[in-house]
Amino acid sequence: MTTLAIENLSKTYADGTEALRDMSLLTHSGEIVALLGGSGCGKTTLLRLTAGLDRPSAGAIAIDGNRMSGTHPAISAVFQEPRLLPWLRVGGNIAFGGRRIDPVERRRRTAALLERIGLAGYGTRWPKDLSGGQQQRVAIARALIGHPAILLLDEPFSALDAFTRASLHELLLDLWMELRPTILMVTHDVDEAVFLADRVVVMRPRPGRVHAAMAINLPRPRNKLTAEYDLTRRNVLRAIDRSLAAERTAAAGGATVSPWL
């Protein structure tokens, strides 16, 4: 049971860009939260801050009540690009995520994950010999080998074709069912958010902040072809429309931030 609390987080970069203003978010253990928004709404900034790769200008991130500084062993990530280490073989790349695990267990988990991601027998290949989708599967396995309490996903499926993306969604949900990490994912794909998330947080740009948050109460496994799915999807789209309209009319700065859901 791990809670991730993002409290009044702000980030202004050295060049003066205000990427994130007063963002708050509380995740419950094992839930999937999708941060949805266009470019410039600070979603990637939020993820980088949560991963400990950047320092916030104000506010804090706490795990189980402990403020974090820098990277945290309970937090793992999959990036937009696979970011595999080209000098490690596929198995070595998966094992790289399991630094804190004892070596025997690490080998066992690597083999099991290779099987789970459909790449059994690929353990001794080089990353360059894999397709983009296969590389991203390896990146997911690398992120999960340490059984993280919190998994951050930074648009990891955006560069993939629709078929590969759908199969990776299934893979992610399978692994999530098994390991139950809290997933905080960033996406600009409404379908992806509705299909995967328990909660969608729509963000607004310049500066990045929360516009609206809504629960997705669809039973799993989700069927994209039902009327309820469609309705939920339309609700999310409506929220995005309102955020765009608000942005057009809003005076610069000063907008209030909606509370956590």
Place this chain on the structure above:
Amino acid sequence: MSATPSPRPAPARGEALRSVAIALILPVALCLAWETAVRTGLAPGRLMPPPSRLFRTAVVLAASGELQTHVAATMTRVAIGFGIGAAAGTLLGMLTGANAPGRRLLDPSIQALRAIPSIAWVPIFILWLGIFETSKLALIALGVFFPVYLGTLSAVQGVDRKLIEVGQVFGFSGLGIMLRITWPAVLPIWVASLRSGLGLGFMFVVAAELMGASEGLGYLLLDGQQMGRADTILVAMIVFALLGKLSDGVLVALTAPLLRWQDTVRAQL
């Protein structure tokens, strides 16, 4: 990122042999032409001896054991000088590349020293270190140091920040990042800088041996000049070429296992 397994583009064996054959046409033709010109009396051949004379000279030098002594002396100097220069260049390059205060402190001075043509160090090395081995090794090491240092430094600075972040997210820091991310990432450029360092090592061993040595291929060059033996000089030059090529090949072969992961056309030998 390739969508399909991409085997390294290796030319078929037959094709490789053919390109070797094509490459040999010009040198072989020139050798034959020169040999014919000297044999038919069209050219004197005293200052430009024909290939058969060079071959005989090489055989005589080898049979007396003289050639082996010179090769051993030269190669020992190159090996020791290269080892020292490459080690120092790698360590300092890693240090200044990965550490901004270190870079600000050291790099300007090193760059200033680099502006001095390496051969200009010879007189002061001889004054400081004597005319025997130490000054020769220092000169070779100095020549090797700069390309290795520069290559390593720029490679460390060029490491993809995204991969460093991967190391950070998965719990590595400081030395762990250095060993698990930075070092493997710089290997290809490091190897390339070692190769240019080795080339300079050979250049400076000649300079060192020309300045005064009692053995070594550079000495053989000088001896040939003083005795008016063009054939000796040319044999020494050819042996230099062979040794340079051979040691570069050994270096590439030794480092090849480190670079098998590269998604590029393999560096040509």
